[in-house]
Structure formats: structure tokens, C-alpha cells
Amino acid sequence: MAGTSDPLSPRAKLAVTAGKTAAAVSRAAGRGSGSVIGGRVALKLDPELLARLAQGLDITLVSATNGKTTTTRLIAEALRAAGPVVSNALGANMPAGITSALAERNDEARFGVIEVDEKYLIAVARETDPKCVALLNLSRDQLDRAAETRMLAENWREGLTGTKAVVVANADDPLIVWAASSSPNVIWVAAGQMWKDDAWSCPSCGGVLQRPGDDWFCGECGFRRPTPSWALSGDHVLDPHGSAWPIHLQLPGRANRANATSSAAVAAVFGVPPQVALERMYHVQAVAGRYDTVQFQGRDLRLLLAKNPAGWLETFSLIDPPPTPVILSVNARGADGTDTSWLWDVDYTRLNGHPIFVLGDRKLDLAVRLEVADQNFQVCENLDEAVRLAPPGRIEVIANYTAFQDLRRRVGN
Amino acid sequence: MSDSQLRLVWIYPDLLSTYGDQGNALVVERRARQRGLDVARIDVRSDQPIPTSGDIYLIGGGEDRPQRLAAERLRRDGGLHRAVGNGAIVFSVCAGYQILGHEFINDLGQREAGLGLLDVVSVRGEGARCVGDVLGDIDPRLGLPPLTGFENHQGVTHVGPNAKPLARVRFGNGNGTGDGTEGAYNDTVFGTYMHGPVLARNPHIADHLLKLALDVNALPPVDDRWYEALRQERIAAATQPA
Ligand SMILES: [Zn+2]
Numbered sequence: 001m002a003g004t005s006d007p008l009s010p011r012a013k014l015a016v017t018a019g020k021t022a023a024a025v026s027r028a029a030g031r032g033s034g035s036v037i038g039g040r041v042a043l044k045l046d047p048e049l050l051a052r053l054a055q056g057l058d059i060t061l062v063s064a065t066n067g068k069t070t071t072t073r074l075i076a077e078a079l080r081a082a083g084p085v086v087s088n089a090l091g092a093n094m095p096a097g098i099t100s101a102l103a104e105r106n107d108e109a110r111f112g113v114i115e116v117d118e119k120y121l122i123a124v125a126r127e128t129d130p131k132c133v134a135l136l137n138l139s140r141d142q143l144d145r146a147a148e149t150r151m152l153a154e155n156w157r158e159g160l161t162g163t164k165a166v167v168v169a170n171a172d173d174p175l176i177v178w179a180a181s182s183s184p185n186v187i188w189v190a191a192g193q194m195w196k197d198d199a200w201s202c203p204s205c206g207g208v209l210q211r212p213g214d215d216w217f218c219g220e221c222g223f224r225r226p227t228p229s230w231a232l233s234g235d236h237v238l239d240p241h242g243s244a245w246p247i248h249l250q251l252p253g254r255a256n257r258a259n260a261t262s263s264a265a266v267a268a269v270f271g272v273p274p275q276v277a278l279e280r281m282y283h284v285q286a287v288a289g290r291y292d293t294v295q296f297q298g299r300d301l302r303l304l305l306a307k308n309p310a311g312w313l314e315t316f317s318l319i320d321p322p323p324t325p326v327i328l329s330v331n332a333r334g335a336d337g338t339d340t341s342w343l344w345d346v347d348y349t350r351l352n353g354h355p356i357f358v359l360g361d362r363k364l365d366l367a368v369r370l371e372v373a374d375q376n377f378q379v380c381e382n383l384d385e386a387v388r389l390a391p392p393g394r395i396e397v398i399a400n401y402t403a404f405q406d407l408r409r410r411v412g413n
Numbered sequence: 414m415s416d417s418q419l420r421l422v423w424i425y426p427d428l429l430s431t432y433g434d435q436g437n438a439l440v441v442e443r444r445a446r447q448r449g450l451d452v453a454r455i456d457v458r459s460d461q462p463i464p465t466s467g468d469i470y471l472i473g474g475g476e477d478r479p480q481r482l483a484a485e486r487l488r489r490d491g492g493l494h495r496a497v498g499n500g501a502i503v504f505s506v507c508a509g510y511q512i513l514g515h516e517f518i519n520d521l522g523q524r525e526a527g528l529g530l531l532d533v534v535s536v537r538g539e540g541a542r543c544v545g546d547v548l549g550d551i552d553p554r555l556g557l558p559p560l561t562g563f564e565n566h567q568g569v570t571h572v573g574p575n576a577k578p579l580a581r582v583r584f585g586n587g588n589g590t591g592d593g594t595e596g597a598y599n600d601t602v603f604g605t606y607m608h609g610p611v612l613a614r615n616p617h618i619a620d621h622l623l624k625l626a627l628d629v630n631a632l633p634p635v636d637d638r639w640y641e642a643l644r645q646e647r648i649a650a651a652t653q654p655a
Contacts, residue, residue: 140431148476200427200458206482208427208460338545339563341433341608364643368613371639372436372443379639 036092039100050095053102054128057086057112060266061128061165063121063156064136065149066311067259068093070251070287071136072115074263077284078277082270083110091288093117098124111270118152122159132269133160133183134168134262136191138175139198139310140345142337149198153179168265170258171228174216178203178223189265190214190231191258194317195310197345232261237274239264245274248282251291253318289408293394296411297387300394301327303413305404307336309345315398322353325390327383329360329403336401340365348373357386360403383410418451419626422467424493424509425459428483432565434473434506436610441469441619447635448623459483463492468626469502472509474566474608477520480508484525487512497530502626503602504618506611507566510596510604511535517568531602532573538589542567547585547607548651549595552577557621559583560595561614561647562607570606572597579605584651601625614647616640 042049060079062072069091076087086109088101093115102112116124118138125133135156138149156179160167169180171188175198180186192214193199199216202209207220217224229240236244237260247260260281267277286292290305306315319326332338340362348370356377358366363379370377380386387395399407423430423438438454445452457463459482463470470493475483487493497503503513511517514533519525527535542565549560560580569589572578579596580587587595587606596605603622605611612619620632 148478150476150478197426197430201479201482206478208458339432339565339608341436341563341610344433344436344439344610344613345430364639364646365613367639368643369436372439372613374443 036094036097036100039092039096039098039103042099042103050099050102050124051127053099053105054112057105057109058270059112059114059128059130060132060134061114061116061121061125061130062134062136063116063118065118065139065141065308066314067136067255068115070256070284070290071134071259071263072113073284073287074260074281075134075266076113077280078263078267078272079111079113079270081272081276081280084108085111085113087113088115091115094120095124121156125159125163125165130165132168132266133163133165134266135176135180136170136259136262137173137193137310138179139195139308140342141308149175150203153203157182166269168262168269170262171226172214174199174209175203177226186226187230187265187269188226188228189262190228191261192232192254194254195313197309230261230265232258237261237264237278239268239274245278247278250282250285251287253314255314289404289413292413294411294413297384299387299390301387301397301411302394303404303407304396304398305401306398307400309342312346312398316350319396320394323391324354324393325357325395326351326354327357327359327386327390327395327397328366329397329399329407330363330366331361331400331403331406333361333402336403343369348375351375355391357390359383359386360399383407418453419445419469420464420467421445421452421454422464422470423454423456424463424470424472425483425486426456427458428479429473429475429509431476431479432474432507432608434608434610437473437504437506437612437619438471440610440612440616441471441622444616444619444635445623448633459486463487463490463496465492465495465499467496467501469504469622470496472503472505472512474507474509476508480512480517481519481521481525483508484512484519484527487528488526493528493530497601500601502622503530504622505604506608507606510606511568511570513602513604514570531597531599531604532575533570533597533604534573535568535570538567538569543586543589543606545585546647546651547582547587547595548648549580549582549585549587551580552598555621557615557617559648560607561644561651562605562609562611564606565608566606570597575599579603613640614644
């Protein structure tokens, strides 16, 4: 039980202190929040620090291609109904950032809710002995350097074999089902999957998946969608008893209702009933600036982050209808992946009727993409010009990772 | 099927559509429609037969296991051979390019037979993965402007005597053989390692495929403003050290 004993050895305490000092120095030097550099220093001094910091906490790990930061926030908020929570709420999701976030824990902390980068999930699970692992979705991301999505699913599957953790997994994503199906204790959630293009090939045998309606199965090996015990149904969460609980979120879109459904299933693992969990989730507003509506040059801009084709598809489904103006910004720096070919996996005809304004380092890639999709667009030098040209009304601004950071900086958010 | 209809076949989107290469189909389709052609785009999943009466066939890149599965299914199907026998045009990228050759190394590290439609043989490279912007000069016999693309592959492809290299690289790796060649082609079958997607970066190649399929020497011009702007930017980027 957390708080009853101090799990940190003298060396671990020194590592935490050194990490915090490094973080403070980094912050003072204007190099961001400092959480990653602090964690790196601390881990170097004590490689087992992460394991030690996790001791005594009921840990939940959250991983996915899309929605892991938001879902981590939703779960953390829900679990606060049961006790104090420590979480890497800022999205620093590799071991150094996670270590740094856990180092902020105090003796009262009972739960740890941790977002983990897909590539580090198994390593972090090994260190932190989680009670629960939430697996939301897997799809193509950062083409120039990402591992194959199927290889990631395989890596998760091997790493989770026989795990003691309760795995909460999306029954509608065949790659997630493959990853989770080596775990003895899985709670399946029908959380939906809009983007299907990474899951036409059976992860088990390579056969072609049949996908009638919401169901899916492999005609060759029998691998198929498991029966879910939780489900997202419109604006409601269906729990295992068949009760429907209304979802009220400040965050928009189907994908976030799916995240809330998975979060409610996780909360139930720790004894928090769905109605309590969902009420608390309402308090989550913008997540690291995402979904925030900001004022800029006298206009309302809603900032939407979309990093990969699945994310763009979900984002197109939540924006206001035409003729709402839309600004698109795409970069291809290191954190984005340097190959922009993925733009061609995004169906831009879904923007029919919207006036579109294009910016970012790779605005010309977007321009050709939109020309071929026969869209009505203008290429702009910067956000100021795009906002000036946009017709009246709230502007939906969709950007990938570093482009989103650039936008937040420009609007002072 | 009417004679005035261009049949554009996109092969196995369920296996070989991982790197945005479906953009090649979108570009060919768009540029054909802009010339007033009626286009039938046929997406063929890997559990469906390859139609043999298409005019242009496109195959994209993909990951190692899907590449093996695609090769197995295309060999078994045989439709692409018949289509090429009927004079169809084939344009292939990366994993698809390797499949069109005599053999390549599959995800199990074994030699896998290709379709033998292009006289190339692919092996796995020993060095670092080839990733980045590429600039090359297309075989002058094709009369096309410089090639720009984005490569991301470990494979190395050797071009045999019955095929010609598509281009010579000025920046980047291309076929990875160290002799500066990139891609390969014969009368009707083309292969390249370039993503981007390559036809969005090189719309003149898309037009070349259309001319071959339609058996014409020229096409009405279309507005290439944004393509040209992108080409200039990417050509400049390829010449910068990473
Ligand atoms: Zn199967």
C-alpha cells in the first residue's frame, strides 16, 4: 500500500534530487518544461529508479497511436475519485519523461496513470509492474522511421504474454486484439475504429480480413473480433451489466467518446463506477492545448492536433460543417517524420465545401494533395495571412505535431 | 467497357498501400480526367482476381510480410502477366518494384520469386537503410525532366540486360547498387524506389504512362503550377546535406 513505507533508497533519493535540479536548470535556461532532461539525469544515476518510483502505486499504462495523452488525462481524472493520482499529464511518454513525472509523487499518491510511447510499452511494463494496461489503437505513423504496425502488435503480444495486469483493449482494432490476446485477463471494449486501412490483413495468418458492418473476422484462420463487455454506443457508455451511462465531455468528437469509454472500463478495474468516472471526465478541458479555442486577431480559432491518417480522419469528423473555414498546417521535422507521403492516405474530399488555407513547412505538398482532391484552397505564408483571408466564423485549425507547436507559440497559447 | 474509358487498376491496397503510394493512382486518375477522359478506377484486394483488361496497373510499397503475401498471391493469380501480354502499362514502387523482378529477399530472409515482368533482381542491402530526398536524371530516351522523390528502403536492386535504369541519381541512393542507377523500365513496365508519392512529385511520368496507354504523342496541357512549385522546393531540398 502506498504511503505506508518509503520505497526510495538513498541512491534513488539522490537521483530524484539530481533530476529535479537538472529540470529546474533546464526550465531556467528556457529549454521547455525540463521534465525529460530531469528524468534523463535521474535515470543515469539510478537505472532502476523507474521501478523504485512505481513501487506502492497501482499503475495503469496507456498506449496507442492516437489518443493516449487524452485518455491518460481522462483515466487520471476518473481515478481521483478513489485516491491521489500521479501522472505524466504533459505527454512526456518515454522512460525519462515517465521517470520525471513519477518523481513528483508524494507519499499519499495511490495511483499512477502513465502514457507510454508504443515502442517503450513493454520495457516500461517490465519496470513498473502495472495493475492495468489500456491498449486503444494502432495505425501507421511516422513512415520514415516507425516500426511496422504489425511488428509493434507482435512486440506487445510477446511482451504481455501471461501478464498479471488486467488489459483493457479495443475489440474493434484487429491489431490491438492480436496484441492483447496473449494476456490471460482482457476486458474488451467496443471503442470503434474509423481508420481501417492498417487492418485488412489478418495479423495472425496474413489472410484478408472480412469486415461486415462493425464485425470483423479472418476467413482463413478463424481469428475474429472478441465479444466486448464495454461499448461506446452513440453518446453513451454501455457497461458489462447492459446499463447505458451518458457521456458529457468538453472534448469534441467520436474518438474522445471512445477514449472515455475505455477510461470508464479502466476506472471500473479500480472500483470506480462508470457514472462517477464519467462525471469526473467532464472536467477535462483542453489537453496540452489540443481542442482549445483561442482568440487571435479578433477571431476564434479551434486548435486541433492530427499527426497521422487515422488522426486526420477522426478530426475531419468533428469539425463544424461547411462553409466553416479550415486552416491546415503540416511540417516534416524530426518529430513529425520527414516523409510527407502519408498526406495521400488522408481523404481530403471530406473537406468539400470548406474554404481551406494551407501553411507550414510542407504547404506545397499539401497544395498538390488538395489540387488532386479538387479542393478550394489558398496557400499562405503564415497564420496571420490565413486568418486575414478566412471568411467569417470560427476557424478550425488542424496541424501535425511541430506545426501545432508553432501555432500555439504564434497565438500565445 | 467502352473504348473511351481508361481502366486504372490499383493492385492490393490491403497489402501494398502503406507509404501513401495510392497517391500515384489519384494523380493518374486526376490528370486523365482533366484531359476529358472517362476513368474507371479499380481497386483490387488481394483476395480478388486481377482483371486482365486494364490499361494502367499501379503497385505501391509495403512492409516485408505483406510484400511476400502479395508476391504469393500475384504469382498464383497470373492476371498481371496476361495484362502485360495484352499490352497494359505497369508502374510499381519499392516493394511492388521488387515483386515485378525475378526475385527478392522476403521477411523470412529467404529468396522469394517475383513475377519476372522486369529484368531486375533484388537483395537486401548490408549498409544503412536508404532514407531521404532523391534527385536524379531520367533516362534521356524518355525525354522527361529530373526525377524527385523520397526513398525509404533497405533493398538493393540490380538491373539486368533486358531492362534499362529509369534514372541516374545526383543525390540519394536509388537502386542502392552504388552505380548511381535508380529504378528500371522496359517498353511497358516501370519500377522505382521513389515515394513522395513519386507521380505527385513527377506529374510528367504520370503523363508518360497515359501517353503509352492511349498510344498518343501529346496530351493537352493542365495547370501544373503547384506541382512545379513542389518540384522546385524538393529538388532544392535534395541538394542540401541532411
Ligand atoms: Zn487469419
